[in-house]
Amino acid sequence: MARFKLDxxxxxxxxxxxxxxxxxxxxxxxCPSLSDxxxxxxxxxxxYRIAAFPVCDMCCLCTFGRCNLAEGRRGACGIDLRxxxxxxxxxxxxxxxxxxxxxxxxxIEYILENVGDVEIDLGPEIDVKMPIFExxxxxxxxxxxxxxxxxxxxxxxxxxxLASAHMGQESDPHDYESKALHAGMLDxxxxxxxxxxxxVAFDMPKGxxxxxxxxxxxxxxSKPCILLIGHNVAPGTEVLDYLEERGLDEEVEVLGIxxxxxxxxxxxxxxxVIGPLSRQLHYVRMGIADVIILDEQCVRADIxxxxxxxxxxxxxxxxxxxxGLRDVTDEPADKIVEKMASGEWMAVYIExxxxxxxxxxxxxxxxxEERKKEVPRPDPDEIKGHAERCLExxxxxxxxxxxxxxxxAMRKAREGDLEDLAELFYRCxxxxxxxxxxxxxxxxxxxxxDAWRLNVRRERYKVRTGRGPxxxxxxxxxxxxxxxxxxxxxxxxxxxxxYPDDIREIGRMVEELLERNYIVxxxxxxxxxxxxxxxxxxxxxxxxYEDRFDAGCLVNTGSCISNAHILGACxxxxxxxAKKPLKGNFKEIADYIINRIGACGVLWGxxxxxxxxxxxxxxxxxxxxxxxxxxxxxxxxxIGDLDGxxxxxxxxxxxxxxxxxxxxxxxxxxxxxxxxxxxxxLCIRPNDTPQGRQTKLQNYVELYKKFYNExxxxxxxxxxxxxxxxxxxxxxxxEYLEEVGWEPREPISEPTLLxxxxxx
Amino acid sequence: xxxxxxxxxIYTSKAEVARAPVIRSLLSRADEPLFVVGPRAVEDxxxxxxxxxxxxxxxxxxxxxxxxxxxxxxxxxxxVELATxxxxxxxxxxxxxxxxxxxxxxxxxxxxxxQSLRHARPDLVKISLNPEYCPSADYSLPTMDMDDxxxxxxxxxxx
Numbered sequence: 001m002a003r004f005k006l007d008x009x010x011x012x013x014x015x016x017x018x019x020x021x022x023x024x025x026x027x028x029x030x031c032p033s034l035s036d037x038x039x040x041x042x043x044x045x046x047x048y049r050i051a052a053f054p055v056c057d058m059c060c061l062c063t064f065g066r067c068n069l070a071e072g073r074r075g076a077c078g079i080d081l082r083x084x085x086x087x088x089x090x091x092x093x094x095x096x097x098x099x100x101x102x103x104x105x106x107x108i109e110y111i112l113e114n115v116g117d118v119e120i121d122l123g124p125e126i127d128v129k130m131p132i133f134e135x136x137x138x139x140x141x142x143x144x145x146x147x148x149x150x151x152x153x154x155x156x157x158x159x160x161x162l163a164s165a166h167m168g169q170e171s172d173p174h175d176y177e178s179k180a181l182h183a184g185m186l187d188x189x190x191x192x193x194x195x196x197x198x199x200v201a202f203d204m205p206k207g208x209x210x211x212x213x214x215x216x217x218x219x220x221x222s223k224p225c226i227l228l229i230g231h232n233v234a235p236g237t238e239v240l241d242y243l244e245e246r247g248l249d250e251e252v253e254v255l256g257i258x259x260x261x262x263x264x265x266x267x268x269x270x271x272x273v274i275g276p277l278s279r280q281l282h283y284v285r286m287g288i289a290d291v292i293i294l295d296e297q298c299v300r301a302d303i304x305x306x307x308x309x310x311x312x313x314x315x316x317x318x319x320x321x322x323x324g325l326r327d328v329t330d331e332p333a334d335k336i337v338e339k340m341a342s343g344e345w346m347a348v349y350i351e352x353x354x355x356x357x358x359x360x361x362x363x364x365x366x367x368x369e370e371r372k373k374e375v376p377r378p379d380p381d382e383i384k385g386h387a388e389r390c391l392e393x394x395x396x397x398x399x400x401x402x403x404x405x406x407x408x409a410m411r412k413a414r415e416g417d418l419e420d421l422a423e424l425f426y427r428c429x430x431x432x433x434x435x436x437x438x439x440x441x442x443x444x445x446x447x448x449x450d451a452w453r454l455n456v457r458r459e460r461y462k463v464r465t466g467r468g469p470x471x472x473x474x475x476x477x478x479x480x481x482x483x484x485x486x487x488x489x490x491x492x493x494x495x496x497x498x499y500p501d502d503i504r505e506i507g508r509m510v511e512e513l514l515e516r517n518y519i520v521x522x523x524x525x526x527x528x529x530x531x532x533x534x535x536x537x538x539x540x541x542x543x544x545y546e547d548r549f550d551a552g553c554l555v556n557t558g559s560c561i562s563n564a565h566i567l568g569a570c571x572x573x574x575x576x577x578a579k580k581p582l583k584g585n586f587k588e589i590a591d592y593i594i595n596r597i598g599a600c601g602v603l604w605g606x607x608x609x610x611x612x613x614x615x616x617x618x619x620x621x622x623x624x625x626x627x628x629x630x631x632x633x634x635x636x637x638x639i640g641d642l643d644g645x646x647x648x649x650x651x652x653x654x655x656x657x658x659x660x661x662x663x664x665x666x667x668x669x670x671x672x673x674x675x676x677x678x679x680x681x682l683c684i685r686p687n688d689t690p691q692g693r694q695t696k697l698q699n700y701v702e703l704y705k706k707f708y709n710e711x712x713x714x715x716x717x718x719x720x721x722x723x724x725x726x727x728x729x730x731x732x733x734x735e736y737l738e739e740v741g742w743e744p745r746e747p748i749s750e751p752t753l754l755x756x757x758x759x760x
Numbered sequence: 761x762x763x764x765x766x767x768x769x770i771y772t773s774k775a776e777v778a779r780a781p782v783i784r785s786l787l788s789r790a791d792e793p794l795f796v797v798g799p800r801a802v803e804d805x806x807x808x809x810x811x812x813x814x815x816x817x818x819x820x821x822x823x824x825x826x827x828x829x830x831x832x833x834x835x836x837x838x839x840v841e842l843a844t845x846x847x848x849x850x851x852x853x854x855x856x857x858x859x860x861x862x863x864x865x866x867x868x869x870x871x872x873x874x875q876s877l878r879h880a881r882p883d884l885v886k887i888s889l890n891p892e893y894c895p896s897a898d899y900s901l902p903t904m905d906m907d908d909x910x911x912x913x914x915x916x917x918x919x
Contacts, residue, residue: 051844053872054879070773071882081879398892398903403867500866632840632872639844668840670869671799673827678838708836709829 025138027584031153032136034160034182040587041178041620043753046645048638048665050177052085055635059084062167077167086176089612089636091165093180094158096613097187099297100561101154102320103232104194108147110234110353111201117143120196123206125471131571131582132192132564136185138584144201147193154186177636184617185586191614192564199468202237204266207474209467209556211542212265214531216283217458218255218272224368225253226360227289227312228271229280231297231559233263235317238357239293240268252364257283258298259524259559265465266558273463276525278430278497278605281306282449287375290364293356296320298496298608304347311374313340313363314347317356325349333358341366378450380418386447387413387421389440396434396444401630402427402500406434406444418451425452426502426532429605463531464542466523466558470569472576474549478519479577482597485692487551488699489513489598489683492521492566495614497529498607500628505672506604507533510541510554512676516699517551518683521569524560526605563614567621570597587754594622594662595648595751598683598696602675604628615666624662624682626675631668638665648686649758651750659686659748660717673707681712686751690723693747698726701733716742775888775900780915783887783899786859787818787916790885794857796842797833799826800890801864808833810913811863817917821853825865839865843873847880862897863889871896889913 029036057070059079067075074080079087111118120141122129133150134140141147161179164170170179198204219225228236236256243249254271256264257280264271275283277298284292284303287310294303296318304323307314316323328336329351336355339345340363350356390410397406404427409420425448434444481487491513493506506529510520522530534540545554549569557565574580574592582589593599601618603611606627612634615625619638627634640663648659661684669675680699688696697718704712716737719725721744725733752758778786787793795815801807802824812832815822822834823842835853845852846860860877862870867890874886874896888894891909893902901912 049844049848051840051847051876052880053843053876055872055875057875057879069879071879394903401868629866629869632869637840637844639840641844643850667838670839670865671826674825674838707827710831710836713835 025584027138027581029586030138030584032586033157034179037182037586037620038178040590041181042174044620044638044665045174045177047641049641049644050086050173051637051639052082052173053632053635053637054081054085055633057081064167079171082173083171083176085635086173086180087165087170089634090161090176090180090183092609092634093183093187093613093616094162094165096609096611097154097158097183097190099610100187100190100194100613101151101158103296103561104190104197105151106232106318107194107234108144108151108197111144111197115201117145118200119143120146120200122196122199122469125207125473126469127472128572128575128582130192130196131568131575132189134582135571135584135586135589136189144197147197150189150193154190157186158183180616181620184613184615185620186617187610187613188564188567188617188621191561192568195468195558195561195564198233198263202233202267204263205465205467207467207469207471209266209465209547210269211462212269212273212465214273214461214463214528215459216274216279216286216288218460219253219274219288221288223251223253224290224364225255225288226364227274227284227292228254228256228260228264228295229258229292229303230295230299230321231259231561232295232318233260233267235293235295235353235356236260236264236271237267238353239360240264240271242357242361246361248361252361255288259561260295262466262524262527262559262562266468269465273465273528276497276528278428278503278525281430281432281445284312285310285446285449286453287312287371290368290371291315291360293317293360294321294323297610308346310376311367311371313367315356315360316347316349317351317353319351322349323347327351329355337362337366378453380416380454383413383418383421383447383450384416386442389442390414391440393439395437395439399433399437401429401431401433401498404428413447413451418454421448421451422455424448426504429498459538461531461534461540462543463528463540464547464556466527466556466562467547468558468562469565470549470555470572472572475569475572475576478550479573481551482573483577483687485598485685485688485696488516488518488696489600489680490519490521490569491679491683492523492563492599492601493526493530493604494523494563494566494601495526495560495603495611496605496607497525498605498628498630499529500630501672503529504533506530507541509602509604509672509676509679512703513679514541514545514552514554519549519551519553519555521555521557521566523557523562523566527556529605560610560614566601567618567623570599570621570623573597588757590620590622591752591754591757594753596685596687597622598685598688599623600662600679600682601625602679603631604672604675606631606634619665624664625666626678626682627666627668628675629668629670636666637668639667640664648748648751648753649755650748651752651758654758657745657748659751661685663714663717677703677707684718686748690747693718693720693724694726697724698729701726701729711736716740720745720747774895775893775897777893777902778887778899779901780912783889784916784918786885786887786899787820787861790818790859792855792857793818793820793859793861794852795820795822795834796839796860796862796865797822797824797826798839798863798865798869800866802826802828802833806910807864807913810910810917813917814913820861821855821857823852839869839873843876846877846884849881857884859885859887861887861889867892867894870894
C-alpha cells in the first residue's frame with residue numbers, strides 16, 4: 001500500500017505500511033521470496049547431496065501419529081522419512097531464525113523508544129554498512145526505523161516457511177531443505193539488524209576493540225556481583241547506566257556468561273566476560289553472583305533452582321523467558337528490593353528494564369556481605385566422600401555426550417587423587433546429565449567443578465572483545481589477495497561450546513591456521529573458548545596475534561549476532577573489490593562468494609537451533625561449514641557428490657568446465673584434525689590463480705601428511721595443471737598424479753554457476 | 761542388559777545383541793565385508809591391533825575415518841563421506857559391501873550413521889563392534905568394560 005500523507009502548514013501526519021508489506025528496494029530480487037531463489041538452491045543440490053542422519057524414526061507432529069517412518073514406511077499423511085528429516089531441519093532452522101528476529105525486534109523497538117531513531121553511522125571507515133540488508137532488501141537503510149522493513153520482510157517469509165511444515169504441505173526433501181536455506185538466510189539478516197542497531201545505539205566498537213579480562217576469576221568477588229546470562233544486551237546496558245548515574249561503577253562488578261557477556265563488554269570495557277554457555281551451571285554454582293539477570297536464549301531451564309541453592313537472586317526480563325516467576329513489573333522498585341533482599345522473593349520477572357536494573361544493583365549491594373558467608377567452598381574430603389558412594393555402574397558415562405571417563409576418575413578420587421576429576425572440567429560440556437542419571441545421587445558435575453577449583457590457580461585471561469564490522473579499508477587491502485588465493489582463506493570459528501573433547505582444541509586449530517597466514521574470525525562462545533588456550537607465558541592468542549582483517553590475524557567480531565559481520569565481510573569483498581552491485585542481487589553475490597572467496601566456517605561445538613540457522617544461511621551464500629561430530633544431530637548435511645553436476649561456466653567465454661570446489665557445503669568431522677584439514681580444503685575455489693592454488697594446496701597437503709602420513713587421495717580434483725603444484729612438493733605430487741592417471745586441465749578465469757551470466 | 765548409549769532416543773527396532781560367535785559367522789559368510797575404523801580404535805593400541813588382525817582374518821575392505829599414520833586400517837576417508845556413499849550403495853574401494861562393521865567411532869556418530877543406513881540401506885548388514893551397545897545396528901555387542909571388549913575381539917579372531 002502507498003503511504004498516506006497529509007501535510008498542512010505546521011502539521012504533518014504520515015501513515016505508512018499499515019496494511020501489508022511491500023518490497024520497495026532495487027535490483028533483480030529485492031526481498032526475495034521462497035520461490036525467487038529456488039533455482040539457486042536446486043543448483044547447489046545438483047552438486048551437494050542432502051545426506052540424512054535421522055535422530056528419530058517417528059513423526060509425532062499431528063494426531064494421525066505417531067507414525068513409524070522407519071525403513072521405507074510412510075506416515076499417515078504420506079510423508080516419508082527423508083522428507084520428514086528435512087522438515088525437522090526446516091523447523092529447527094526457523095526456531096533459530098525466529099530467536100534472532102525476536103531479539104532484533106526487541107532491540108530495535110527498545111532503541112527507538114529509549115534512544116531514538118538514530119542514524120546508522122559506523123564511522124568514517126565504513127561506507128558499506130549493512131551488506132546483508134542491502135543485498136536482500138535492495139536499499140541502504142539510513143536510520144534505525146528503516147530496519148523495521150527488514151524485520152517485516154523476515155517475519156513475512158518465516159511465517160510462510162513455518163506454514164510449509166504443516167501436514168499436507170511440502171513432500172520433497174529438496175523443497176524442505178530449500179526452505180531451511182531460506183530461513184537461514186533470513187536469520188543472517190536478523191543478525192545484522194540486531195548487531196548494527198546495538199552498535200549505533202550503544203556506541204559499541206566499530207572495527208577495533210580492546211583487550212578485556214576473561215574467566216571466572218576475573219571477577220573481584222569482594223564486591224557485589226551482577227551476572228548477566230543470555231544474549232540480549234538491553235538489560236545489561238540499563239545496569240551499566242544505573243551504576244554510572246549513581247557513581248557505583250567501581251563498587252559493583254558486572255559479569256557476563258554467553259553472548260550477552262561480549263555485548264556488555266562492547267558497551268563498557270569494565271564488564272567482564274567470565275565464560276561460555278558450557279560453564280553456565282558451573283559458574284552459577286560457584287556462587288559468584290549476588291544477582292543474576294537473565295535475558296534470552298541458551299539459558300538453562302534449571303538456573304533459577306540452581307541459583308537459589310547458592311543464595312543468588314534471579315531477575316528474568318524478557319517475555320520469551322519468564323521462568324514461571326512472579327511478575328512484579330508493576331510493583332514499586334523499593335518493595336521489590338526489600339522482598340528480594342530479605343529472601344522472601346528469590347526470583348522475579350520484571351519486564352521494565354530500567355526497574356530491573358535498579359532492583360538488581362540495590363539487591364546486590366544489600367545481600368553481598370551476607371551471601372559471602374553462605375557460598376560453599378570446595379572441600380576435598382567432601383569430594384572423596386561423594387566418590388566413595390560411587391557404584392561404578394557407568395550410567396554417568398553412558399549418558400555423557402562426550403564419553404568422559406568419569407568412573408575411573410571417581411576411583412582415583414576415592415584414593416584422594418583429584419587430578420583426573422579436575423581435568424574432566426576442560427572436556428565437560430556442562431549438560432549435567434551425569435547427575436540426573438546417577439542412581440546414588442552423586443552431584444557428579446559439581447564435584448568435577450570443585451576438583452578443578454581446588455587444582456586451578458586463580459587465573460585471569462585476556463581476550464579481545466567484539467569489534468563488530470570489518471572496515472572497508474581492510475577489505476580494499478585484502479580483497480585481491482583473498483580472491484586470487486594468495487591469502488589462503490578466511491576461516492570463522494563460531495557458535496556454541498558443545499565440544500567433543502577438550503575446550504582447548506579450538507585453540508590448536510586456530511593457532512595452526514594463524515601460523516599459516518589464514519585470516520581467522522571468531523565470535524560467540526567459541527571466541528571465549530579461545531581464551532582458555534594459552535602459551536607457556538600464559539598469553540592467549542588474542543594477545544599474540546593482531547586484531548586486523550588480514551593474513552595471520554585474529555578478529556573477534558563479538559556475540560553470535562556479530563556473525564553478520566563475517567558474512568558481511570565476504571559480501572563486502574564482492575561489493576568493494578569486485579564492484580558488484582548489492583541491491584537485491586543475492587544470486588550474483590552468492591555466486592561470487594562460492595566461486596571466488598575462500599571462506600569457511602567451523603562450528604566445532606554447534607548445539608543450538610540458532611547455530612543451525614546461522615550456518616545454514618551461510619551455506620546458501622556459498623560459505624561451506626564444518627561441524628563437530630554433534631553436527632550429525634542436525635540430521636542433514638550437504639556432501640559433495642562426484643556424480644553430480646559440477647559445471648562451472650567461464651563468464652567471459654561461456655565455456656563449461658568441471659571444478660570440484662568447494663567439495664562439501666555442510667560437513668561434520670569426528671576429530672579436530674579432520675576438521676582442520678577439511679576447513680583448509682574447503683577454502684579452495686575455482687577462481688584461485690596458480691600461485692594462490694599452490695599456497696592452498698601446500699597447506700592442505702602438509703596438514704594431511706602431518707595427520708594421515710600420506711598424500712590426500714583427492715589431489716587430482718584440485719590440481720588443474722602443473723603450475724598449481726607447490727614447488728617444494730612437486731616431485732612427490734607429480735609422481736602420485738601420474739600413478740593415478742591425472743590429466744591436466746585449463747584453469748577457469750571467471751567462474752560462475754549462473755548460466756545466464758556466461759557471455760560466450 | 762544392553763542399554764542404548766543415549767536413553768532419550770526413540771527406536772522402533774533395536775539391534776540384536778550378538779557375541780563373537782554370531783559376528784564371526786556373519787563376517788565369514790559375507791562376500792564384501794567392510795570395516796570402518798574410528799578414532800577410539802586408532803588411539804588404543806590393543807583395540808587397533810585386534811581390528812587390523814580382524815581385517816586380515818576376514819579379508820575385509822577397510823576405511824579408517826580417523827587421522828592415523830599407519831596403513832593397516834585401510835583407506836582414509838571422512839565418516840560422513842563414507843556414510844553418503846553407503847547410503848546410496850555407491851562403490852567403496854571399488855566394491856559394494858554387503859556387511860559393514862563400525863568400530864571405534866564416537867557412540868553418537870556410530871548411532872547416527874547406522875540409523876541412517878537402517879533406513880537407506882535395509883539390505884546392508886550393519887554390525888557395531890564397540891564396548892557400548894548400539895541400538896541402530898542390526899547386530900551389536902552388549903555394553904561391557906574395556907577388558908571384556910578386548911577379550912571379545914580376541915574371541916572373534918579365533919578360527
